[in-house]
Amino acid sequence: MDKKLEPLFTPWKIGNLEIKNRIVLTSMGGTDLFGWMEPLHFDKAGADFILEVARNNAGLVLPGCQPVYNPMLGQWLHTNKKMYNDLKKWLPQLHATGAKLFVQLTAGFGRSFTISPMMEKLYSNKFLRVASKPFMDLDKITASASPAPNRWSDKVPSREMTKEEIQKYIDSFAQCSRLLKEAGVDGVEIHAVHEGYLLDQFTLKYVNHRTDEYGGSFENRYRFPVEIVQAIKKECGEDFPVSLRYSVVSKTKGFRRGALPEEEYEEAGRDFEESVRAARYLKEAGYDMLNCDNGTYDAWYWAHPPIYMPENCNLADVEALRKEVDIPVVCAGRMNVETAAESVARGGIDGAGFARNFLADQQWVTKLMEGRKEDIRPCILCHNGCFNMAHYKGVANDQDLSDSLHLSRCAVNAETMQKNKHYIKKTRKPQKVAIIGGGIGGMEAARVLKLRGHEPVIYEKTGRLGGTFIPASAESYKGKLRDLLAWYLKQMKDLEIEVNLNYEISSIQELGEGPVIIATGATPVVLRKVSGHEKMIEACDWLNGKKAVGEKVAVIGGGLTGCEIAYELYLQGKQPVIVEMKDDLMPQKGVCLANSSYLREFFAWKQVPVYLQTTLKEVHDGKILCADKDGRDIEIPVDSVISAVGYLPAPLSGQDRRNVYLVGDCKSVGNLRTVIWSAYEAAMKI
Numbered sequence: 116m117d118k119k120l121e122p123l124f125t126p127w128k129i130g131n132l133e134i135k136n137r138i139v140l141t142s143m144g145g146t147d148l149f150g151w152m153e154p155l156h157f158d159k160a161g162a163d164f165i166l167e168v169a170r171n172n173a174g175l176v177l178p179g180c181q182p183v184y185n186p187m188l189g190q191w192l193h194t195n196k197k198m199y200n201d202l203k204k205w206l207p208q209l210h211a212t213g214a215k216l217f218v219q220l221t222a223g224f225g226r227s228f229t230i231s232p233m234m235e236k237l238y239s240n241k242f243l244r245v246a247s248k249p250f251m252d253l254d255k256i257t258a259s260a261s262p263a264p265n266r267w268s269d270k271v272p273s274r275e276m277t278k279e280e281i282q283k284y285i286d287s288f289a290q291c292s293r294l295l296k297e298a299g300v301d302g303v304e305i306h307a308v309h310e311g312y313l314l315d316q317f318t319l320k321y322v323n324h325r326t327d328e329y330g331g332s333f334e335n336r337y338r339f340p341v342e343i344v345q346a347i348k349k350e351c352g353e354d355f356p357v358s359l360r361y362s363v364v365s366k367t368k369g370f371r372r373g374a375l376p377e378e379e380y381e382e383a384g385r386d387f388e389e390s391v392r393a394a395r396y397l398k399e400a401g402y403d404m405l406n407c408d409n410g411t412y413d414a415w416y417w418a419h420p421p422i423y424m425p426e427n428c429n430l431a432d433v434e435a436l437r438k439e440v441d442i443p444v445v446c447a448g449r450m451n452v453e454t455a456a457e458s459v460a461r462g463g464i465d466g467a468g469f470a471r472n473f474l475a476d477q478q479w480v481t482k483l484m485e486g487r488k489e490d491i492r493p494c495i496l497c498h499n500g501c502f503n504m505a506h507y508k509g510v511a512n513d514q515d516l517s518d519s520l521h522l523s524r525c526a527v528n529a530e531t532m533q534k535n536k537h538y539i540k541k542t543r544k545p546q547k548v549a550i551i552g553g554g555i556g557g558m559e560a561a562r563v564l565k566l567r568g569h570e571p572v573i574y575e576k577t578g579r580l581g582g583t584f585i586p587a588s589a590e591s592y593k594g595k596l597r598d599l600l601a602w603y604l605k606q607m608k609d610l611e612i613e614v615n616l617n618y619e620i621s622s623i624q625e626l627g628e629g630p631v632i633i634a635t636g637a638t639p640v641v642l643r644k645v646s647g648h649e650k651m652i653e654a655c656d657w658l659n660g661k662k663a664v665g666e667k668v669a670v671i672g673g674g675l676t677g678c679e680i681a682y683e684l685y686l687q688g689k690q691p692v693i694v695e696m697k698d699d700l701m702p703q704k705g706v707c708l709a710n711s712s713y714l715r716e717f718f719a720w721k722q723v724p725v726y727l728q729t730t731l732k733e734v735h736d737g738k739i740l741c742a743d744k745d746g747r748d749i750e751i752p753v754d755s756v757i758s759a760v761g762y763l764p765a766p767l768s769g770q771d772r773r774n775v776y777l778v779g780d781c782k783s784v785g786n787l788r789t790v791i792w793s794a795y796e797a798a799m800k801i
Contacts, residue, residue, distance in 0.1 A: 116484045119453055122460040123467060124484070129175075129443055130356045130403045132301055134466070135213050136174035137459050138480055140165075141406065141447045141468040142219040142306070142360075143501065145522030145532060147179035149198050152187045152520055157201035160532055164523075168473050169214035171481040175466065176214050177406075179523065180221040180306045183287040186228070186256045189249065192220070193290035203298040210299070217358055218295050221306035222284050222339075225259035225313035226322070227412040229504050230268035230511045231519065238271045255280075260316045260323035260330065264370055266412045267504075267708075268511040281329065281339060289346035292355070302356030304406060305343055308397070309360040310418045311367070311384075311411030314340050318393065319411070321369060321383040337393060344401040358404040359397060363390050363432040366414040373414025373712065376425060378720055384411060387432065391439045398442050405440065406468060407433045408448040419709035420449040422496040422592060423682065423717070427454050434463040449496070452483065474501055474525040474532075489605060492527060493598040498707030499526035499788040506708040508699035515704070526788035527599060529795040537795055542568045548801055549574065549626040551767060552634035553614065554582020555787065556779035556794040558603045560632045563798035565610045573612065576619035580604060583636050583780075584787075586658035590683040623767055623775060630774040630801045634794065637762035637780035642671070647734030654680060654759040665754025666690055669739050671731050673700040677759035678714045685721060692724045692751060694731055694741060705786050726751070776800065 116124075124136045145151055146165065150158045165178050183192045209216055230253075237247045244253070257265060258280065259273035292303050308315050316322040317339045323330050329338050344357050365384025366374045374380040385393065394405060408429040410417025420428055426449045433446035446458070447468030455467035472479055476492040483491065501523050505513040512519075525531040530538060545568045550557045553575030561571035579585065581600050588596030607614060623631050639655065642648045652662045654676055666689055670681045673695025681691035693700070700718070701711040718725055728744035734756050741749045766781040776797040779790035 116486055120456045120483065122456045123452065125459075127443065127465055129302065129358065131354055132215060132356050134174045134215050136172070137455075137466045138173045138175075139406070139445050139447075139466045139468045140168050140173045140176040140473055141445075141470045142177040142180050142304070143470050143474070143523045144179045145501070145524070147181055148202060148218065149181050149192065149195075151179060151522065152185075154188060155185060155190050155192065155195040155198055157198040157205070160535070162205055163534065164477070164532055165216070166209060166212075167477040169209050169212040169216075171478045172484060173214055173473075173480055175217065176209075177217050177219050177304055180219045181291075182221050182223050183284060183291055184223060184255075186223070187251060189252055189255075191287050193287050193294060196294070199294045199298045202295075202300070206299040215301040217302040217304045217356070218300050219304040219306045219360065220288055220291055222288075222313045222343075223256065225257060225316045226263045226273040227266050227311050227313075227316075228257045229514075229519070230257075230265055230271045231514065232511055235268055235270045235511055259313065261325055263316070263322050266311075266371065267506055270511075275325065278327065278329070285339075285342050285346050288343045289350040292347040292357075293350045296351045296355055302358060302403075303347065304358035304360055305340060305347075305402075307360035307362075308337075308340050308393070309362040309408070310415075311362075311365070311413060314343075315362065315411065319365060319384045321367070333389070333392065334396075337396060340397065341400040344397070348401045353401075356403045357401060358406050359402045361394070361397075361405045361407050362409050362411065362418070363387065363407050363429070363436050364409050365411050366409050366417050367411045369413070371413050373410070373416065373716055375416075375713070375716055375720055376428065387435065390436060394436055394440050398440055402442070404443045404445065405436070406445045406447070407436065408446070408468075415709040416713040417448065419498065419502060419707070420496065421498065421707070421710040421713055422595060423710075423713050424449055426451045430454065430458065430464070434458060437462075437464055471496070471501055471525075474523060475527050477531070489601070492602055493595050494525075495527060495595045495599055495787070497526050497787060498710055499705050499786050500524040500531075501526075502709070503705050503707050505704050505706050505711070507702040507711065510702070513704050526786070527791060529792045537792075537799075539563065539566045540799065542801070545569055546630060546801065547572060548630045548632060549623075550632045550634060551620045551623070552582060552636060552781070553577075553580040553616070554634060554636055554779070554790075555584045555600075555603060556636070556790045557582070557632070557634035558607060559791050559794035560634060560778060560798045561612045562603075562606050562610060563795050564801065565612055567798065569801060571612055573607075573614045574618045574620050575614065575616050578616050580607065580614065580616075582634075583655060586655040589658040589660075590679060591686060592683070620767070628774075630776070632776045632778060632794075632797055633766055633781055634778050635765050635767060635781045637784050638765045639758065640761045640763055642731065642758065642760060645731055645734060648758075650734045650736070651756045651758040654757055657757050664689065664757065667692065667753045667755075669694055669751060669753040669756045670759055671756060672759035672761065673697070673725070673727070674703055674759065674761070675701050675706050675711075677757075678718075680757060680759055681723060682714060682717065685723060692726070692753060693718070694726045694729050694739070694751075696728065696730055698728050700725065700727070705788070724751075774801075
């Protein structure tokens with residue numbers, strides 16, 4: 116192990132509880148021990164994930180947050196005693212690893228509850244609202260400190276919680292904590308004065324307008340989380356550790372308006388001065404640790420940093436807070452392990468929180484300790500698999516129900532939280548399998564085939580493996596994507612997979628009768644009906660460095676690809692202009708609101724011109740001609756035009772043969788998750 120990392124592997128204490136090292140798995144929805152958005156039970160998939168992380172040298176592990184009141188079916192978490200008994204039987208396995216377990220309990224979501232179009236229909240129809248209450252009482256689930264707009268929907272506002280409801284939550288926190296302690300859990304974490312969840316909504320002045328003892332003064336706004344820890348300590352004793360998930364600074368300008376890094380703004384939520392006072396107050400109330408980051412759902416990119424956010428984005432604020440309190444402080448949010456180790460060494464923080472890293476590779480800490488950093492499969496911060504709640508104009512949460520019910524899966528690791536259907540099964544009949552296309556899909560298929568015992572052979576028509584992922588990872592801020600590409604290249608080498616470069620297959624008939632996987636990707640859409648379309652630069656050509664652009668650049672297409680190109684152009688000092696036919700940027704499934712809101716707000720902050728509901732008509736030297744939604748002409752002076760309007764599947768002919776499998780974009784254009792998962796599944800069928 117690199118000596119610089121040694122501070123991360125020293126013991127520390129939370130109260131009287133010793134933790135073997137400073138690596139903390141922070142909670143993620145979907146990795147729960149008692150199920151998520153389903154009838155309460157001890158969840159084997161969540162337990163298996165937590166155990167795998169513990170076996171691979173995490174010091175403190177926190178499963179996904181457990182609502183003390185289950186949004187589905189309205190069950191209170193303390194009422195199902197059997198699952199606590201099941202937990203008690205399982206815990207010796209966990210403790211045998213040397214790791215400690217805190218279970219995170221949440222009061223819920225309030226105005227941050229993720230509303231779907233189906234939920235909007237349930238709430239808007241009086242009959243359906245009443246009929247659906249037994250299994251989803253939206254009026255109760257979304258209740259907040261005060262009446263407030265929902266983060267996702269204008270159709271499902273939040274009402275004010277009653278004092279009787281607040282007391283029921285406090286009592287349930289205490290009872291759940293007692294049951295967890297009796298089961299052998301090492302501590303609990305209260306979720307959360309953090310990220311604009313329900314407890315945080317009580318503390319934030321822009322949300323809480325109550326006039327009773329739970330609103331108004333500082334002490335009243337923080338009363339709810341204070342009474343929770345006091346009730347837990349009364350029930351479980353002073354020595355039972357209680358952590359608090361805590362956002363140091365809200366980084367929020369108001370409802371649905373976040374503040375970006377380095378942006379000057381007026382804080383609507385908790386500023387640093389109040390945060391110091393609150394941290395001390397909460398510590399005096401009984402909290403033994405603060406598990407920290409920044410942000411709210413209105414500034415979601417702080418707590419769920421996309422790739423555009425800087426590494427260690429929350430560390431400076433957390434280190435500053437640590438100087439003001441005498442309890443342990445953990446920092447999470449795009450943490451770099453070297454920076455985390457350095458901070459621990461000088462007393463900046465006590466523990467380093469990591470979450471999505473464990474979804475991409477549950478063994479990453481072990482590999483780090485063994486000096487095998489290059490073998491760690493990296494998280495690329497995409498949120499495609501773990502948290503892909505997409506939101507854009509007119510649509511609340513554009514997310515498939517299966518994704519809503521199965522969070523914390525991983526775009527780059529098909530096995531994470533899916534080992535019931537994605538697992539390596541050795542073949543009884545090894546075969547030679549031809550793979551046409553050496554992009555990520557082709558390499559993932561080859562990797563899985565080799566691990567199963569087959570003999571994959573890749574045929575790539577260019578002189579380099581990577582396919583369209585090479586331009587997709589080319590922007591300056593996409594180092595994590597380049598790390599993933601390097602990981603795949605190393606896998607090909609380590610597994611000794613035969614690769615034929617500069618070898619184009621024009622027909623699968625050339626490959627004989629054996630099984631074939633086609634991973635030929637997609638081709639860009641060309642706007643041939645646009646006069647002067649030949650003057651446009653295709654997105655991949657620019658990303659690959661094949662064609663240069665001038666100073667002012669029109670990006671045609673405001674989907675994720677176009678917006679990321681415009682972002683890169685701005686970072687390079689260019690003047691991008693975005694032209695999009697639809698009424699919002701990135702109106703597509705799979706693009707998490709944490710990612711899309713960052714880019715939308717960045718373009719607004721930097722005054723990047725965005726033309727929505729606008730159609731490109733003509734491309735000329737020095738300008739483009741467009742039409743707005745009313746058909747009026749718009750002339751935009753530009754030096755160059757980049758086309759990013761989408762892609763079409765590009766399979767080879769003859770794929771209707773029985774033993775031919777299409778994977779990734781050549782079957783249906785999607786994202787990295789659809790490419791990797793479909794490649795894994797195809798390789799398992801052979």
